[in-house]
Amino acid sequence: xIKKVGVVGAxxxxxxxxxxxxxxxxxxxxxxxxxxxxxxxxxKQEKILDKSISKGKITEEDKAKTLENVxxxxxxxxxxxxxxxxxxxxxxxxxxxxxHENLDKYCKAETIIATNTSSISISKLASCVGAERKGxxxxxxxxxxxxxxxxxxxxxxxxxxxxxxxxxxxxxxKIGKVPVRVKDVVGFGLNRIFHCMYAEACRLVEEGVxxxxxxxxxxKYGLGHPMGIFALLDITGHDLxxxxxxxLFEAYGDRFRPSPQIQRLVDSGRLGRKTGAGFxxxxxxx
Numbered sequence: 060x061i062k063k064v065g066v067v068g069a070x071x072x073x074x075x076x077x078x079x080x081x082x083x084x085x086x087x088x089x090x091x092x093x094x095x096x097x098x099x100x101x102x103k104q105e106k107i108l109d110k111s112i113s114k115g116k117i118t119e120e121d122k123a124k125t126l127e128n129v130x131x132x133x134x135x136x137x138x139x140x141x142x143x144x145x146x147x148x149x150x151x152x153x154x155x156x157x158x159h160e161n162l163d164k165y166c167k168a169e170t171i172i173a174t175n176t177s178s179i180s181i182s183k184l185a186s187c188v189g190a191e192r193k194g195x196x197x198x199x200x201x202x203x204x205x206x207x208x209x210x211x212x213x214x215x216x217x218x219x220x221x222x223x224x225x226x227x228x229x230x231x232x233k234i235g236k237v238p239v240r241v242k243d244v245v246g247f248g249l250n251r252i253f254h255c256m257y258a259e260a261c262r263l264v265e266e267g268v269x270x271x272x273x274x275x276x277x278x279k280y281g282l283g284h285p286m287g288i289f290a291l292l293d294i295t296g297h298d299l300x301x302x303x304x305x306x307l308f309e310a311y312g313d314r315f316r317p318s319p320q321i322q323r324l325v326d327s328g329r330l331g332r333k334t335g336a337g338f339x340x341x342x343x344x345x
Contacts, residue, residue: 060142061085061142061143061171061226061230062085062086062142063085063086063087063088063140063141063142063143064077064080064085064086064087064088064141064142064143064144064145065087065088065089065090065138065141065143065144065145066080066087066088066089066090066144066145066147067090067091067135067138067144067145067146067147067148067158067162068090068091068146068147068148068149068158068175069089069090069091069096069097069099069100069101069103069131070091070100070147070148071103071203071204071294071333072147072175072201072203072205073089073091073100073145073147073148073175074089074100074101074103074104074107075103075104075107075201075203075204075205075206076145076147076175076201076205077089077100077104077129078104078107078108078125078129078205078206079201079205079206079234079235079236080128080234081104081125081126081128081129082121082125082128083233083234083235084128085128085234086128086130087128087129087130088130088131088132088137088138088141089101089129089130089131089132090131090132090133090134090135090137090138091131091133092133093133094131094132094133095133096133097131097132097133098131100131101126101129101131104125104126104129105122105126107206108121108122108125108126109122135158135161135162135165136165138162138165138166139165139166139167140167141166141170142169142170142171143170143171143173143227143230144162144166144170144171144172144173145173145174145175145199146158146159146162146172146173146174146175146176147175147201149299150176150177150178150179150299150302150303150306151302152179155174155176155179155184155187156184156187159172159174159184159187159188160187160188162188163187163188163189163192168191168192169195170192170195171195171196171197171223171226171227172188172192172195172196172197173196173197173198173199173227174196174197174198174199175198175199175200175201176198176200177200177246177247177249177250177299177303178245178246178247178250178303178306178307179245179306180216180243180244180245181196181197181198181214181215181216181219181243182216182217182218182243184196184198184216185216185217185218185219193216193218193219194218194219194220194223195219195220195223196216196218196219196223197213197214197215197216197219197223197224197227198212198213198214198215198216198241198243198247199211199212199213199214199227199231200212200214200241200247200249201236202249203291203294203295204294207285209235209236209237210236210237210239210249211231211236211237211238211239212238212239212241212247212248212249213227213228213231213238213239213240213241214240214241214242214243214247215240215243216243217243224240228240245306245307245310245311246303246306246307246310246311246315250303250307251307254303254304254307254315255314255315256288257288257292257300257318258315258316258318260274260278260288260289261318261319261320261321262318264320265319265320271287271289271338271339272287274287274288274289275287275288275289275290289337289338289339290338290339292321292331292337292338293331293332293337293338293339293341294331294332295331296330296331296332296333297321297324297325297329297330297331297337298325298330300321301317301321301322301325304316304317304318304321305317324337324338
């Protein structure tokens with residue numbers, strides 16, 4: 060039974076994933092390469108909870124109880140007794156490989172290790188852990204922003220035990236998510252749909268059919284999306300968007316050719332909200 064959760068990576072995605080468990084009462088370790096970065100992740104959670112308070116969705120008491128469940132750490136060894144650890148670091152093979160090798164080394168034998176990768180094969184990542192743990196390795200791809208969006212893709216690798224997939228699916232149900240079982244292919248389901256959509260959205264702007272602002276209005280008021288596609292891309296970060304594009308392009312060819320617009324944004328340092336500018340200007344670094 061999963062009673063204690065760990066998350067490696069205290070950026071916005073990792074902080075939000077940890078928040079999903081903490082607000083449901085799970086003691087949650089939030090780890091990064093330093094305690095300072097991990098504590099900054101907890102500060103991000105405070106801001107998210109403050110917004111919920113301002114909207115009347117939670118109380119100050121709810122916020123305090125949630126934050127009591129979050130324990131920042133700069134030492135991955137502190138995750139040794141977690142029942143589930145979710146990796147949410149950069150979408151870079153070498154970085155993920157190092158994290159999973161360390162988790163396999165330090166976590167107890169029963170620990171389930173999951174990855175929030177958005178595009179890398181689960182079976183390939185499972186090669187980073189020992190043979191005795193491959194059955195307990197799985198993909199859990201949360202949809203951004205993870206504290207709001209309900210979808211989580213559950214991706215078993217070639218050697219993932221059915222019991223592991225079932226336990227993770229039940230846990231996600233408990234914390235109010237909608238788990239969807241997806242085959243272990245590059246990009247899974249969500250990103251293959253999403254990246255096709257945003258590539259076409261970029262073409263609409265490049266061709267002068269309509270502005271980025273109007274594309275976002277089409278998404279919100281025509282397709283019923285909670286926010287526009289360009290506003291969402293600014294949140295996820297264009298460096299990540301480009302990395303995923305390149306992985307999909309390598310796997311599937313021209314239909315996922317990286318957008319020149321995204322490349323220009325990355326080249327100019329306009330990575331989205333985290334740098335204060337992307338498709339939109341936000342006035343200050345977030």
